[in-house]
Amino acid sequence: MTCSRKSRRDVLKAASAVALFPLPAIAQGRGPRVVVIGGGFAGATAARFLKRVDAKIDVTLVSDNATFIACPFSNHVVAGLRDMEAQRFGYGKVAADGVTLAFSAAQAVDTDKRSVRLADGKALPYDRLILAPGIDIDWKGLRGYDEKAAAVMPHAWKAGEQTLLLRRQLEAMEDGGKVVMSSPATLVRCPTAIYERASLIAYYLKTKKPRSKLLILDAKDTFSQRRNFQNAWKELYPTQLEWISLSQGGNVSSVEVSTRTFVTDFDNFDADVANVIPPQKAGAIAQAAGVADRTGWCPVEPISFESQLVPGIHVIGDAAMTGAMPKAAFAANAQAKVCAVAVAALLRGGKPAEPRLINTCYSFVAPDYGISFAEVFKPGNGMLVDVEGAGGSSATDAPPETRRLEAQYAEGWFKAIITEVFG
Amino acid sequence: MKATRVSAGVAAVLLMIGVARGAEAPAGASSCTGCHSAPSGVSAMRRLSGLPQAEIADKMIAFKSSAATATIMDRIAKGFSDEEIRAIAAWYAAQKP
Ligand SMILES: Cc1cc2nc3c(=O)[nH]c(=O)nc-3n(C[C@H](O)[C@H](O)[C@H](O)COP(=O)(O)OP(=O)(O)OC[C@H]3O[C@@H](n4cnc5c(N)ncnc54)[C@H](O)[C@@H]3O)c2cc1C
Numbered sequence: 001m002t003c004s005r006k007s008r009r010d011v012l013k014a015a016s017a018v019a020l021f022p023l024p025a026i027a028q029g030r031g032p033r034v035v036v037i038g039g040g041f042a043g044a045t046a047a048r049f050l051k052r053v054d055a056k057i058d059v060t061l062v063s064d065n066a067t068f069i070a071c072p073f074s075n076h077v078v079a080g081l082r083d084m085e086a087q088r089f090g091y092g093k094v095a096a097d098g099v100t101l102a103f104s105a106a107q108a109v110d111t112d113k114r115s116v117r118l119a120d121g122k123a124l125p126y127d128r129l130i131l132a133p134g135i136d137i138d139w140k141g142l143r144g145y146d147e148k149a150a151a152v153m154p155h156a157w158k159a160g161e162q163t164l165l166l167r168r169q170l171e172a173m174e175d176g177g178k179v180v181m182s183s184p185a186t187l188v189r190c191p192t193a194i195y196e197r198a199s200l201i202a203y204y205l206k207t208k209k210p211r212s213k214l215l216i217l218d219a220k221d222t223f224s225q226r227r228n229f230q231n232a233w234k235e236l237y238p239t240q241l242e243w244i245s246l247s248q249g250g251n252v253s254s255v256e257v258s259t260r261t262f263v264t265d266f267d268n269f270d271a272d273v274a275n276v277i278p279p280q281k282a283g284a285i286a287q288a289a290g291v292a293d294r295t296g297w298c299p300v301e302p303i304s305f306e307s308q309l310v311p312g313i314h315v316i317g318d319a320a321m322t323g324a325m326p327k328a329a330f331a332a333n334a335q336a337k338v339c340a341v342a343v344a345a346l347l348r349g350g351k352p353a354e355p356r357l358i359n360t361c362y363s364f365v366a367p368d369y370g371i372s373f374a375e376v377f378k379p380g381n382g383m384l385v386d387v388e389g390a391g392g393s394s395a396t397d398a399p400p401e402t403r404r405l406e407a408q409y410a411e412g413w414f415k416a417i418i419t420e421v422f423g
Numbered sequence: 424m425k426a427t428r429v430s431a432g433v434a435a436v437l438l439m440i441g442v443a444r445g446a447e448a449p450a451g452a453s454s455c456t457g458c459h460s461a462p463s464g465v466s467a468m469r470r471l472s473g474l475p476q477a478e479i480a481d482k483m484i485a486f487k488s489s490a491a492t493a494t495i496m497d498r499i500a501k502g503f504s505d506e507e508i509r510a511i512a513a514w515y516a517a518q519k520p
Pocket of ligand 1: 157159284329360
């Protein structure tokens with residue numbers, strides 16, 4: 001894959017042309033240039049859909065990896081229910097759509113010259129930039145938890161080696177061992193996946209190491225789908241899984257790596273296997289580009305996902321702060337499609353239409369037991385808000401047949417979205 | 424330079440979406456393919472493109488009133504007015520299967 005065919009002179013010339021004449025690019029007699037940073041659910045979707053909406057747009061997708069590893073279904077990998085290979089996807093089909101791939105990390109954004117600098121030294125000028133870097137772990141967010149600690153107490157919140165490390169630790173644990181997970185108070189990617197992971201680890205313990213136990217130390221008193229999860233836990237894992245909420249003393253204030261200890265306000269919990277869900281923030285390039293605010297996330301407006309802080313830059317996926325829309329792969333893909341249409345309209349000098357978006361999170365509490373949470377969103381008060389009367393959780397009294405169906409639909413969803421993003 | 428970049432794949436995509444290019448997808452339509460894009464292996468989540476408008480619209484309106492049984496479509500359909508549903512259905516009906 002060629003990353004950039006343009007000479008340095010072209011780049012400089014084009015960059016200054018953009019700076020001097022902020023006309024719609026088409027008026028300048030060439031296809032407008034869009035650079036997308038991050039080839040995950042949000043970025044890869046946006047790149048492909050830009051080409052579909054208008055093939056004249058010159059789209060470059062910057063990805064710091066040649067193979068993407070998906071988080072959804074990685075809890076199955078942790079619990080030994082799925083092979084890691086099933087989580088890996090390449091960019092062949094994205095390239096076949098006419099997207100130029102640049103396999104390098106984006107390091108800096110010059111917002112005046114409208115140019116992105118890559119780790120390999122190349123510069124990519126843009127008319128509009130789409131940032132989709134996902135999350136970074138906030139290594140300052142939990143006392144005692146740094147990158148070294150993660151090699152002992154994995155987070156497995158970015159799929160890859162961390163996922164496999166957690167799985168190996170569970171496999172190596174003796175029957176009768178204690179697994180402890182911690183969940184933070186702050187905004188994280190896909191919080192529901194914390195409780196899905198707890199469920200599937202409990203399933204692993206129940207079927208493989210029945211004398212073992214899992215404890216969730218939670219800095220919150222409630223979470224999405226709580227009643228469905230808790231009902232299922234009571235029924236399926238009465239002795240394996242215990243949830244300790246904030247008001248029961250679940251808030252973890254620090255960790256001690258040498259002993260795999262979670263320190264709460266009232267007690268110390270030693271673990272045989274420790275899984276820390278750490279505080280998170282938008283991927284580092286978002287801070288570098290100046291689109292992240294003090295929360296660590298990127299406020300955007302709800303029609304084109306353009307940054308509220310830096311014009312010309314759009315932020316989608318986990319990195320974006322959209323109001324009511326959660327950080328999920330479904331949401332990232334949905335936002336990307338809306339953003340692509342809006343960016344194409346803006347490049348034509350047009351006005352993007354008001355969108356409507358859906359998000360759905362499927363979760364497994366056991367391999368054949370699925371539940372879901374759906375929402376529909378529209379712009380309102382400068383952000384995305386829930387459409388009233390729509391959405392909600394799977395019924396708490398749904399029969400086993402419905403749970404089985406939802407587990408199948410969850411797999412159907414994953415196949416469908418992967419087809420759209422990478423297939 | 425442009426010519427070398429427009430691959431056969433792009434040309435094919437252009438042909439495929441030829442119908443869509445005139446009319447932009449109505450609000451909400453682009454989210455449906457998060458589940459309804461072939462081949463999901465689940466027949467209920469089949470592709471909507473090319474289905475008759477009435478089939479999509481009637482089903483959605485039935486989901487909305489819970490006249491049709493659903494695991495999730497009732498919760499989704501309630502986010503759209505009947506008019507919005509008809510617009511989405513018409514758009515999908517005009518897409519190539
Ligand atoms: C255990 C777990 C289970 C989950 N289950 C579900 C689920 O069932 N359903 C669901 O909807 N969501 C689920 N999620 C959430 C989902 O994974 C995220 O919401 C989704 O990945 C967000 O997409 P994104 O494109 O914003 O970020 P990502 O998918 O993380 O993609 C970002 C990409 O950008 C790259 N990147 C970052 N910075 C740069 C740079 N400077 N230069 C180049 N490339 C860069 C990254 O390496 C990465 O490849 C789950 C998450 C976890 C952790």
